[in-house]
Amino acid sequence: MNRINALLHDLHDSEADLAGLLLHVSDRHRAEHEVFHVARDLAGWSADHLRELSRIGHERGLDLDPEPPDADTLLARVRQKAGELLGRRSEVGLLLLVDLREVHVRAAGVSVDWVMLGQVAQAIRDQELLDLTSRCHPETLRQLRWANATIKVSASQILSG
Amino acid sequence: MGHPRIIDPWGERTPYGQGQPWPERVDQHLADGIDPESVDRWVLAASLLHSNGDAMEIAVKDDRIVGVRGRADDRVNRGRLGPKDLFGWQANHSPDRLTRPLIRRDGELVETDWETAMSAVAGRLRELIDTRGPGSVGFYTSGQLFLEESYTIAVLAHGGIGTPHVDGNTRLCTATAGEALKESFGCDGQPGSYEDIDHADVIALFGHNVAATQTVLWSRILDRLAGANPPRLLCVDPRRTPVAEHATIHLAPRPGTNLMLMNALLHELIEHDRIDHAYVEAHTVGFEELRKQVADATPEKAAEVCGLDPADIRSAAELLGTAERLTSTVLQGFYQAHRATASAVQVNNIHLLRGMLGRPGCGLLQMNGQPTAENTRETGADGDLPAFRNWANDQHIAELAQIWNVEPQRIPHQGPPTHLMQMMRYAENGSLGALYITATNPAVSLPELHRIRSILEQERLFVVVQDLFLTETAQLADVVLPGATWGEKTGTFTNADRTVHLCEKAVDPPGEARADLDILIELAHRLDLEDKDGGPLITWTTPQEAYEAWQRCSAGRPCDYTAITYDRLRAGGVQWPDATPRLYADGAFRAHPDDCESYGKDLETGAPVEPVEYRSLNPDGKAILKAAAYRPPHEVPSEDYPMQLITGRTVYHFHTRTKTGRAPELQAAAPDVWVEVSSVDAEAHGWSEGDLLRITTPRGTVLAPARIAGIRPGVVFLPFHYGYWDTSGGSRPDPSYGDGAGRAANELTVTDWDPASKQPLYKTAACAVTKVEGVAR
Numbered sequence: 001m002n003r004i005n006a007l008l009h010d011l012h013d014s015e016a017d018l019a020g021l022l023l024h025v026s027d028r029h030r031a032e033h034e035v036f037h038v039a040r041d042l043a044g045w046s047a048d049h050l051r052e053l054s055r056i057g058h059e060r061g062l063d064l065d066p067e068p069p070d071a072d073t074l075l076a077r078v079r080q081k082a083g084e085l086l087g088r089r090s091e092v093g094l095l096l097l098v099d100l101r102e103v104h105v106r107a108a109g110v111s112v113d114w115v116m117l118g119q120v121a122q123a124i125r126d127q128e129l130l131d132l133t134s135r136c137h138p139e140t141l142r143q144l145r146w147a148n149a150t151i152k153v154s155a156s157q158i159l160s161g
Numbered sequence: 162m163g164h165p166r167i168i169d170p171w172g173e174r175t176p177y178g179q180g181q182p183w184p185e186r187v188d189q190h191l192a193d194g195i196d197p198e199s200v201d202r203w204v205l206a207a208s209l210l211h212s213n214g215d216a217m218e219i220a221v222k223d224d225r226i227v228g229v230r231g232r233a234d235d236r237v238n239r240g241r242l243g244p245k246d247l248f249g250w251q252a253n254h255s256p257d258r259l260t261r262p263l264i265r266r267d268g269e270l271v272e273t274d275w276e277t278a279m280s281a282v283a284g285r286l287r288e289l290i291d292t293r294g295p296g297s298v299g300f301y302t303s304g305q306l307f308l309e310e311s312y313t314i315a316v317l318a319h320g321g322i323g324t325p326h327v328d329g330n331t332r333l334c335t336a337t338a339g340e341a342l343k344e345s346f347g348c349d350g351q352p353g354s355y356e357d358i359d360h361a362d363v364i365a366l367f368g369h370n371v372a373a374t375q376t377v378l379w380s381r382i383l384d385r386l387a388g389a390n391p392p393r394l395l396c397v398d399p400r401r402t403p404v405a406e407h408a409t410i411h412l413a414p415r416p417g418t419n420l421m422l423m424n425a426l427l428h429e430l431i432e433h434d435r436i437d438h439a440y441v442e443a444h445t446v447g448f449e450e451l452r453k454q455v456a457d458a459t460p461e462k463a464a465e466v467c468g469l470d471p472a473d474i475r476s477a478a479e480l481l482g483t484a485e486r487l488t489s490t491v492l493q494g495f496y497q498a499h500r501a502t503a504s505a506v507q508v509n510n511i512h513l514l515r516g517m518l519g520r521p522g523c524g525l526l527q528m529n530g531q532p533t534a535e536n537t538r539e540t541g542a543d544g545d546l547p548a549f550r551n552w553a554n555d556q557h558i559a560e561l562a563q564i565w566n567v568e569p570q571r572i573p574h575q576g577p578p579t580h581l582m583q584m585m586r587y588a589e590n591g592s593l594g595a596l597y598i599t600a601t602n603p604a605v606s607l608p609e610l611h612r613i614r615s616i617l618e619q620e621r622l623f624v625v626v627q628d629l630f631l632t633e634t635a636q637l638a639d640v641v642l643p644g645a646t647w648g649e650k651t652g653t654f655t656n657a658d659r660t661v662h663l664c665e666k667a668v669d670p671p672g673e674a675r676a677d678l679d680i681l682i683e684l685a686h687r688l689d690l691e692d693k694d695g696g697p698l699i700t701w702t703t704p705q706e707a708y709e710a711w712q713r714c715s716a717g718r719p720c721d722y723t724a725i726t727y728d729r730l731r732a733g734g735v736q737w738p739d740a741t742p743r744l745y746a747d748g749a750f751r752a753h754p755d756d757c758e759s760y761g762k763d764l765e766t767g768a769p770v771e772p773v774e775y776r777s778l779n780p781d782g783k784a785i786l787k788a789a790a791y792r793p794p795h796e797v798p799s800e801d802y803p804m805q806l807i808t809g810r811t812v813y814h815f816h817t818r819t820k821t822g823r824a825p826e827l828q829a830a831a832p833d834v835w836v837e838v839s840s841v842d843a844e845a846h847g848w849s850e851g852d853l854l855r856i857t858t859p860r861g862t863v864l865a866p867a868r869i870a871g872i873r874p875g876v877v878f879l880p881f882h883y884g885y886w887d888t889s890g891g892s893r894p895d896p897s898y899g900d901g902a903g904r905a906a907n908e909l910t911v912t913d914w915d916p917a918s919k920q921p922l923y924k925t926a927a928c929a930v931t932k933v934e935g936v937a938r
Contacts, residue, residue, distance in 0.1 A: 032586065033912045037795055038766055044792075090591045142763055149768035152576050153583075156325075157592055160294050 004129075005062055006118055011113040012053045012064045018106050018143070019046035020069040025099045027079035031087020032096060035150065036080075040071065042146060045139045046110075048158075052132055093158035097151060104147035111140045166190075167830045170244045170812045171380045179390030180360055180521075183381055184899035187240035189606020190218055191228030200227065200631070201397050205731060206662040207654065207662035209647040210245040210815045212335075212529040213375040217242055219250070219648050225483055226250050226668055227650050235733045237355060237660050243376035245815055249828050250648065252820035253418060253668075258629055259643035260672020270631075270641060275673065279658055282597075282640050283687035285623045289594045290322060291689075295573075299326035299584045299593050302542040303600035303642035304531030305816075307652025307664065309707035310677045311533070312714070314543035314599070317681060319393065320565040321690030321698045325573035326593065328544045328581040329537035330601040332920060334530025337496035337579075339538045339545075340918035341505035341527055345513070346745065346785050347752025347779070349538055350719045352512075353488065355658045357524025358382055358392075363484035365395040367508055368419065368494015369528060372403035373812040373834060375657075376828035379403070394478050396492055397422065399807065400878060401871025409479050413873045414467035416805045417499040418910040418924040424791055425463030426478045428455040430514055432581040433513075435482030440516030444748030446779050447786035451510060454788035462627065466791065468873070469485035481511055486522025493530060493809065499925040501919035503764040503789035509836070513784050519746035520873045526657065531816075533654040539720045540711065544578030547711075548718035549751075549758040552577065553772055556755065564714050566692035577769060580913070580919035581607075587618045595623040599677060600644065604633035604892060605817040608921045609860045610903070614893055630819055633884045636892035644677050645670035646820075651704045652678070653730065659737050660724070663730035678704055681709060719744070719751045719758075745784075745795035753782030764789045767916030794925045796911055798875070802858060804842070804926035805876045809924075814882040822887060834883040834904045836865040838930070841874035848932055853897075857929045861908035864899045864933065879906035881923065899933075 027037035047068030054066035070076075086092045113136035121129035166172060166188070175184040184272045191197065203218040207230070212777045216235030220228040231239035231251055262278035263270040289297045300318050302311060311329075318327045329341075339349045346352070358364065358381050372379040385392055386407060396408035397419070405411040430436065431452055441448050460478075467474075481487060489512065493505045505527060517523035530533055541547040550557035552574040561570040581588070587593035587605070596617075607613045617624055617637040626638040627728035628850050635641045649670040655661045670676070682699055690698040701707045703725055715722045724739035736742060751757060763767060764787065770778075778783060797921035798805060813831040814821040821827045836854050848854065858876060865879065872878055883904045894903035902908075909928060914921045 004359060031589070033582065034914065034916060038916055040795075041765065041792065064594070093590065093592070103482075142766055142768070145763065145768045146766040151462055156575055157296055157579075157587060157820055 005060055007113065007117055007120070008053060008057050008060070008062060009064065011117060012050060012057065012108070012112070014110045014113055015049045016065070016069065018110050019043045019050065021103060021106055023069055023071055024079070025074065025103060027076045028099065029096055030080040030083030031092070035096065038146065039091065042143050043068070043071065045066045045143065049136045049139070050115045052056050056128065056132060072087065093154065095153060097122065097158055100147050104144060104151070107140060107144040107147060111137065111144055114140055164826050166244050166247055166828055167813070170376045173242065173357050174387045175384050176387035177384055178465060181361070183239055183359060183384065185239045187231050187233050188242040188247065189228065189230035193222070195222060195227045197706050203230070204665050204667035206648065206664045206667070207734070208242070208246045209377055209532045210249045210535060210820065211243065212657045212751065213237065213377050214532055214660050214662055214734065215242055217246060219299050219905060226324035227254055230712055232733065237656060237734055238377045241377045241380055243351055244423060244448065244633050245821055245827065248824045249815070249820055252823040253646060253648055255630070255823040257631070258671045258674065259293045259631060259641065260674055262673070263610060263641040265639045268882070270636070270638070278640050279683060279687060282625050286595055287688055289505065291640035293594060296326065297592070297594040298322055298324050299587070300581070300597050301581060301584065301596060301601060301603065302327065302329040302537060303333045303597045304329055304529070304534035304537050304598045306533060306542070306677055307650070307654055307704070308533065308536040308540060308711060309704045310681060311542035312540040312547065312711045313678060313681045313707055315547050316565060316699060319541060319546070320567050321685060321688065323571050323573055324585070325544070325576070326584050327542065328579065328584060329542050330606065331531060331534040331537040331543050333538045333606060334493065335496070335534040335538070336543070336920040337505050337915060337918040338503040338527035338529060339641040340502045341509060344502060344506050344761050344764065344785065344917070346718050346750050346784055347757030347782065349758055349760065350549070351526060351657060351659050351742055352518055352744045353524025353526045353658065354736065355381065356742060357488040357522050358385060360522030361392045361486045361488035361524065363480055363487050364392045364643070365397065365481060365487065365489040367397045367458065367489065367491045368496070368498070369490045370398060370400070370402040370404055370809070371490065373810050374492060375532070376812060393480060395477055399873040405871070410473060410480060412469055412473055412477055414469055415672060415873070416876060417797070418498040418791070419495055419498055419504040419790060420507065421463045421466040421791040422469070422474065423456065423495060423504050423832050424455045424458035425453065425474050426460040426481060427507060427510060427514070429460065429475060429478030429803070429904070430482050430511065431455065432837045433482055437516030438513050440748065441514060441573040442751070445784045446514050447788065451788040453785045454790060482609040487515060487517045488522060488524040488526070490526040490528055490538040492528040494924065496920055497923040499791065499794040499922055500791070501915035501920050506787050506789070510786050510907055513786055519743045519748070524743070530655070531659040531674055535655040535657065535659070539655070539715070539804050541814055544580065545758070546574070548715040549706040550718070551758050551760070553760060553769065554755070562886050565698065566694065567698070568693055569704065572621050582919060582921060585613065585616055588619070588622050591782070592801070593622065595625070597625045598634060599627045602632045602634045602817040602819060602884070604637060605905050605907065606881070608907055608923065609912045610905055610907045611861060612912065616818050627677060630737060631886070632817065632819055633892040635646055642680055643672065643674040644680065649674070650676035650678070653703055653708060655737065660734040661725055661730060661737060662734045663727055678707060682721050682782040748784070750782055750784050750785060752779060754780065756782065761785065762917045763788070764917045774846050795913055796925065796927050798927045799863070804928050804930055806856065806879065806909060806926045806928040807876060807924040808879050808881040808910065811880050811882065814880070816882065817884050818882045834863070834865045834880060835868045835870050837870040837872050837878040839872045839874040839876070840869050843869045846932070855902065855931050855933045858907060858909040858911070858926055860911065862900070863901040863904060863906060864902045864909055865904065877928065879909070
């Protein structure tokens, strides 16, 4: 069980990281309206996962913080303002690609963690963990696909500009 | 109010019973002193001031348009015309029509000749393409251009220049209709027919105030209501519209919550087993996902989210679930709101679950907002590839390359086409160097206008506007090209139920104004756009030749025009393909992976579904029951902005009033902006009818007199038509009036859109409303 708890712990941390990154990317690219809004929505999905992980962790004696990163901090507003001001410059596009690449990498990490949890849940026939995985993992895959698709849409204009 | 058809926009009743043909009623309006006998000739046309496609004839005397009458023999309107058609033609004669090209010199727009204007335009575009690549040029087209013009732009941009940046103003009105159809049926194309109104026993209108948007279609419904075996109506709209007043059930959900309501209606249909299981089994995929998704969307839960009574949601589901012939229509109340595509798709799901498609009265109409929106979508002037071809299918690209005789690599297909709001973003960050705008007015119609103006007036962006008048947008342009309009040029267009009409030239355009098609063809030649053998890319010179080129392009695709010739259209409107009343009879969809227009998208993130994934989900090309979870809107009421703002239309105006504001009867009927508030809010805040109210969002401020109206408490409504061309501000709010407050509703709207359809959200914003004293207009 300790190994499963360790996995839950890692998964919780990687979901919290991803939520934080998505919010950060959202703020930084305030001028890219779809990125701003959708990245916030996707951070919300990771926040849901955090709460679920915390609940299940609690039952297993783990103390996992259920609170997602705060979306509306002073720093976030400063970042958004900077994002707006820089939004008129074409160089900010390159930064967007770098940021989305990072989202993709981290979402892939979270996805792999869910795969491992799903595998072990099946092996030990833990229905609760299996249900959790089948609820959350598809959303992680959608986060991953979003990052990939957004890179695909943006890359040609940014890199050929 | 004047003329009887201003007072009663729908005219006299001609009642008829279920399954009977809709009686004729010929509407006509001629200029003072003209009687029908004195008219020199009647010229075939159809309405260009809404999406209904009402067939008419233009009366000409002494080479001048003197009036219009409806065509009794046409399937769409059987002679009827709406107020915009009866009076709108007068705008053609407006003394402020553009008659010569304009070019910006030392900051001012001055008159010039065509040679100077066209060489400036072609020179700048060519320079950009050569130095910064095709992606530095974008085209913003319109749901008011004719099919021939839209197709020519699509060929010019996709096949010639090779830019992925082409979109139409249909993005604002009908993008969600197209996307919802693609998501459910694999392909765009209106399943139903207006004749379904004749047969339906239940008509459900989702966010569709048809009484204002398509008066003749509403007359048809009113005539059914006045006849034997009238249909029952379900109306979903936060306003108490004429539709709501005639409805058996009116649901007025909180703005931004449509998807929650739809999921609850589906929950009830499944819960009470109002399902055609054989149909679902034979013709759809995805039922299990949908069932799971709506399992906890109970009427109680939806009632709380939507601010409704759960009993009303149950009754609505009962009405939908017991209908024997259900016809549904959907429009802006869904398309311009939060979770637009997901909500519109759930209407498709109702019809799929109930097996109600492709039979008389079982009609699904994902409506259009503009007269030629359908053509924008078909021809590729909205960025999609022509004739519903799939950008992610290499075989489709190869077909198109063969038709145009270009190398497949010339046609941009590395990703989804660039939608308008993204194009504006590229203009904002400087990566787009030129924007060529035809027949539309983004400086009034796009959200967050202060931003739009600041983009369009940048020095580094070369803006070309092709229009009839010096619109708010034209005032910000570098070159303005005077276009001919309806009645002054020939072409076809297709309405919301796939009916194609021919609209012929009746008179010459004023001054040096030219047909849009001629301007575009000249542009293509000046840009030296060639096919792969060095011949000209655009091989046509007349509207009929352009149409024939389009017929060849459409052959074999769902929107096949090959059987619909100009000659055939002279006898009246014809539905594509080949007078087919309804698509998808017997569950025969065009969703096969090799055939479909789109593999679909993630409705929440907008990420395209990969071809392999689609193929494994839907190998046999069935309809797709697509489920989506409700999530709250991004902008919800707060302490600072406690109310919700929605924008919309009046029956007397079209778009930004470019024409209807210049037709005396229409202008007099709705001369200036107003704001609708509920009696509950008026009483709570001490507002009276006519009080000047200040409506504020984080984007801007609008001043408007109050109208106390039937609208959900907590919600205010502003018509979006009013801009500045007929005010002292010209292209923008006059800073000396009301602290610079505007009158365009889009000063207030938010830059946010549905990630799947990319349609901006005009109906989900938070605002503050206060009463002001002492501001004179």
